[in-house]
Amino acid sequence: MTAPLLRVERLRVELGSGEPIVEDVSLELRAGEVLGLVGESGSGKTTTALALLGFARRGVEITAGSVEVAGEPLTGRGESAVRALRGRIVSYVAQDPGLALNPALRVEALVGDLVKAHGKARDGGVITRALASVHLPADRPFVRRYPHQLSGGQQQRVAIAAALVCEPRLVVLDEPTTGLDVVTQARILEEIDRLRRERGVAVVYVSHDLAVVGSLADRIAVMYAGRVVEEGPAAALLARPRHPYTRGLLGSVPDPGQPRRLESIPGVAVGVGERPEGCAFAPRCLQRTDERALREMPPLEDVGGGHRVRCFEWALTPRLTLQEPAVPPGLEPKGPLLVVEGLRAEHGGRHDLVVAVQDVSFAVVTGECLAIVGESGSGKTTLARCIVGLHSPAAGRVVLDGAALAPRAARRSREERRRVQIVFQNPNDSLNPRHRVGDAIARPARVLRDLSARDAAAETARLLERVRLPARIAERYPGELSGGERQRVAIARALAARPDLVVCDEVTSALDVSVQAAVLELLAELRAELRLALLFITHDLGVVASIGDRVLVVEDGVVCDDGPVPALLQTPEHEYTRRLVEAAPRLPRVTELA
Amino acid sequence: MNAARLRFVRTPTGLVGSLLLAAVVAVALLGPLFAPYAPDEPVGVPFSGPAEGTPFGTDFLGRDVLSRVLWGGRSVLALAGLATLLAYAGGIAIGLAAGYSRSLLDPVLMRAADVMLSFPALLFLLVLVTGAGTSKAVLVIGVALVQMPLIARIVRAATLEQSVRGFVEAAVARGERTSAILRREILPNIAGPIAADVGLRFTYAIILVASVNFLGLGLQPPAADWALIISENRSGLTLNPYVILVPAALISLLTISVNLVGDAIARSLGISTARRRLVR
Numbered sequence: 001m002t003a004p005l006l007r008v009e010r011l012r013v014e015l016g017s018g019e020p021i022v023e024d025v026s027l028e029l030r031a032g033e034v035l036g037l038v039g040e041s042g043s044g045k046t047t048t049a050l051a052l053l054g055f056a057r058r059g060v061e062i063t064a065g066s067v068e069v070a071g072e073p074l075t076g077r078g079e080s081a082v083r084a085l086r087g088r089i090v091s092y093v094a095q096d097p098g099l100a101l102n103p104a105l106r107v108e109a110l111v112g113d114l115v116k117a118h119g120k121a122r123d124g125g126v127i128t129r130a131l132a133s134v135h136l137p138a139d140r141p142f143v144r145r146y147p148h149q150l151s152g153g154q155q156q157r158v159a160i161a162a163a164l165v166c167e168p169r170l171v172v173l174d175e176p177t178t179g180l181d182v183v184t185q186a187r188i189l190e191e192i193d194r195l196r197r198e199r200g201v202a203v204v205y206v207s208h209d210l211a212v213v214g215s216l217a218d219r220i221a222v223m224y225a226g227r228v229v230e231e232g233p234a235a236a237l238l239a240r241p242r243h244p245y246t247r248g249l250l251g252s253v254p255d256p257g258q259p260r261r262l263e264s265i266p267g268v269a270v271g272v273g274e275r276p277e278g279c280a281f282a283p284r285c286l287q288r289t290d291e292r293a294l295r296e297m298p299p300l301e302d303v304g305g306g307h308r309v310r311c312f313e314w315a316l317t318p319r320l321t322l323q324e325p326a327v328p329p330g331l332e333p334k335g336p337l338l339v340v341e342g343l344r345a346e347h348g349g350r351h352d353l354v355v356a357v358q359d360v361s362f363a364v365v366t367g368e369c370l371a372i373v374g375e376s377g378s379g380k381t382t383l384a385r386c387i388v389g390l391h392s393p394a395a396g397r398v399v400l401d402g403a404a405l406a407p408r409a410a411r412r413s414r415e416e417r418r419r420v421q422i423v424f425q426n427p428n429d430s431l432n433p434r435h436r437v438g439d440a441i442a443r444p445a446r447v448l449r450d451l452s453a454r455d456a457a458a459e460t461a462r463l464l465e466r467v468r469l470p471a472r473i474a475e476r477y478p479g480e481l482s483g484g485e486r487q488r489v490a491i492a493r494a495l496a497a498r499p500d501l502v503v504c505d506e507v508t509s510a511l512d513v514s515v516q517a518a519v520l521e522l523l524a525e526l527r528a529e530l531r532l533a534l535l536f537i538t539h540d541l542g543v544v545a546s547i548g549d550r551v552l553v554v555e556d557g558v559v560c561d562d563g564p565v566p567a568l569l570q571t572p573e574h575e576y577t578r579r580l581v582e583a584a585p586r587l588p589r590v591t592e593l594a
Numbered sequence: 595m596n597a598a599r600l601r602f603v604r605t606p607t608g609l610v611g612s613l614l615l616a617a618v619v620a621v622a623l624l625g626p627l628f629a630p631y632a633p634d635e636p637v638g639v640p641f642s643g644p645a646e647g648t649p650f651g652t653d654f655l656g657r658d659v660l661s662r663v664l665w666g667g668r669s670v671l672a673l674a675g676l677a678t679l680l681a682y683a684g685g686i687a688i689g690l691a692a693g694y695s696r697s698l699l700d701p702v703l704m705r706a707a708d709v710m711l712s713f714p715a716l717l718f719l720l721v722l723v724t725g726a727g728t729s730k731a732v733l734v735i736g737v738a739l740v741q742m743p744l745i746a747r748i749v750r751a752a753t754l755e756q757s758v759r760g761f762v763e764a765a766v767a768r769g770e771r772t773s774a775i776l777r778r779e780i781l782p783n784i785a786g787p788i789a790a791d792v793g794l795r796f797t798y799a800i801i802l803v804a805s806v807n808f809l810g811l812g813l814q815p816p817a818a819d820w821a822l823i824i825s826e827n828r829s830g831l832t833l834n835p836y837v838i839l840v841p842a843a844l845i846s847l848l849t850i851s852v853n854l855v856g857d858a859i860a861r862s863l864g865i866s867t868a869r870r871r872l873v874r
Contacts, residue, residue, distance in 0.1 A: 385763075388767045389766075390766060409769050417768060417769045424760040426760060429760035430763075431760075432761040432779055435782075440761075443768070493764070
């Protein structure tokens with residue numbers, strides 16, 4: 001066996017106040033291997049990734065432990081000594097290439113400057129080779145471009161080329177495909193896989209998405225509240241997760257190939273500074289049998305085959321079983337609730353006209369969940385805005401229960417506005433930061449249903465319970481809630497109008513996977529209980545698989561495919577649908593289990 | 595909001611600022627009750643230094659400086675305060691209307707504001723006062739008009755930013771009236787940037803009012819007014835410096851304390867939303 005290329009020992013990173021962000025992280029990685037570092041927001045994964053370069057953000061400090069790459073220590077040395085190693089033996093690709101690439105530099109400088117910084121000759125050949133290695137052209141027009149002249153996928157490739165140009169032994173990729181559409185993501189993942197095979201580069205791949213990591217990594221380390229809670233060979237870890245948190249995460253990941261009911265993890269992830277004593281996951285853990293884990297931090301225990309788990313009772317963790325999706329409620333053979341006919345929507349004025357929606361027609365029946373899938377820019381959000389009256393269509397009409405709706409919400413009757421509600425993508429943005437949660441939820445009930453202040457308050461309390469939030473939250477402001485809690489409040493606000501149809505515009509894309517599972521669970525439940533129709537707009541086929549009855553695939557503002565969910569996802573016939581389905585990351589090893 | 599208010603008092607700038615402001619306002623409002631003489635009553639030789647009964651000496655007509663200063667704060671506070679209030683009332687209304695409307699109203703209002711901005715403030719005031727007469731009402735309206743375009747611009751920019759946010763769209767989809775959207779959804783969220791320069795605007799109003807009074811085009815003698823007192827007595831600076839220094843110090847204290855309070859309000863409003871981000 002060769003010596004490990006990356007060796008991290010008992011790494012500890014703290015805030016200036018002494019609050020730990022990352023504690024006791026030890027990792028090893030060999031050349032040519034991919035380590036997936038998985039965790040939800042606040043788990044310390046990005047801090048760990050940066051520490052692999054001996055770097056800590058402002059106000060943050062590496063206070064203990066060591067990082068060694070190819071025998072060179074990156075911690076405990078002067079900044080200039082470490083800087084000489086960055087890029088040469090270890091390099092970093094940041095999450096958002098649109099922000100990480102200097103907008104004032106051309107591609108040739110972005111890639112080439114690192115070579116110059118390390119004192120090598122900056123000849124064209126190096127840049128050409130680096131760009132070729134990520135399948136980008138190296139001709140003159142291309143290398144003279146600025147980042148804004150590239151697509152998102154090209155930007156990320158340029159960033160990866162820049163990271164590779166000095167032929168480092170280790171590349172740290174921080175969420176490199178978040179924000180890219182699935183097809184581009186699949187290509188980037190392929191590229192990374194090829195690089196490690198052909199060049200023997202070791203890769204640390206940081207992501208919140210187990211499905212993406214599962215398709216690429218040799219080893220996976222799962223982080224929770226700043227510690228590695230489980231680490232081991234990818235196949236073993238995914239097939240038989242031993243930590244209850246890992247199992248919970250796996251149960252939360254929707255899989256387009258296997259429609260199933262998602263299981264969410266109860267409770268809320270802890271943030272920096274609020275970590276409990278003992279095992280940080282213990283308060284949310286369903287299989288905890290004694291109080292020991294509340295007082296004592298369990299050690300990382302080897303369970304065989306290089307698979308380590310930080311849990312006293314890992315032997316109790318049950319296997320992950322797949323549950324059939326909830327049976328959709330029987331649909332009434334009544335006429336459709338909402339019909340969209342030949343809708344066309346445009347943005348901009350005479351000189352810069354963009355057609356967002358070209359020609360879309362569909363119908364939704366009471367109690368049905370219709371998913372609308374498309375990549376970014378396919379016009380799905382504009383479609384949602386037309387339905388709720390925020391955007392005037394250029395042609396076509398929206399019909400509710402047989403009556404055509406006015407294009408603008410202000411022109412619709414109160415009853416029409418009440419019956420169709422919308423939940424937006426980003427709950428940080430859709431809740432007024434200056435309104436208490438209780439007031440936000442009560443408002444639609446007062447405006448659209450004419451409830452008195454007292455009745456609205458009672459309704460608010462009922463709705464909070466319905467979306468499984470404690471009643472005291474009514475007194476809080478949105479800024480005091482977590483992302484998942486905020487999205488529940490936004491859902492409760494939509495329900496306060498007692499709608500017949502709720503338009504959900506990418507409602508889970510700003511959320512962590514386990515939180516996403518909880519929100520999807522909630523929506524499915526509400527739909528069954530309240531006989532709601534859902535129009536579920538998303539780019540994620542996995543989400544469609546777990547909630548949709550029927551799916552509409554939209555490409556460039558045109559419906560290109562539609563059909564019932566299981567059939568369309570398992571045997572896609574339309575070429576575009578097939579491309580989407582094939583590109584979607586999935587967890588092959590989990591499905592083998594069932 | 596209550597939490598923000600509490601934090602505001604707890605900050606050192608907020609505390610010092612509000613104490614200072616309270617003291618200066620108390621002098622201005624309650625001063626006449628404690629003045630030993632009437633403001634226009636000659637009590638001694640012009641420009642005599644501090645003496646028994648006249649702790650800050652006398653002015654160019656032999657009137658008691660202390661009494662005149664105690665009488666002279668009301669007009670500064672009232673004129674500058676009213677002008678600032680009026681400027682904000684108009685500026686916020688114009689800014690909200692321009693920022694939220696997607697129609698021609700926006701460019702029309704903003705170009706009008708640009709025209710206003712192109713006049714030097716003092717020149718505009720002098721022309722106005724010369725044309726419309728030296729009444730207090732003209733002075734207040736003039737100072738307000740000078741300030742209004744700048745406030746409108748800030749409010750418009752902040753409104754534009756807020757009006758595309760999700761909670762505003764949610765309100766539009768609910769069919770809320772425009773006035774309710776502006777008042778309930780947008781105004782509370784732009785209060786921070788607006789409050790941030792209330793101090794600066796009020797200070798500027800004081801300076802403008804004082805300048806016009808100093809130039810003799812505002813309040814007329816024998817009215818007691820801090821700025822007018824400085825103007826009238828500038829020839830006696832070497833004979834009795836108190837006659838200049840005391841009113842000048844009070845004007846400075848007023849502007850400094852108003853600025854401190856404004857800063858503290860802005861900061862406490864900002865922190866109430868940014869706190870979570872700081873923790874990360």
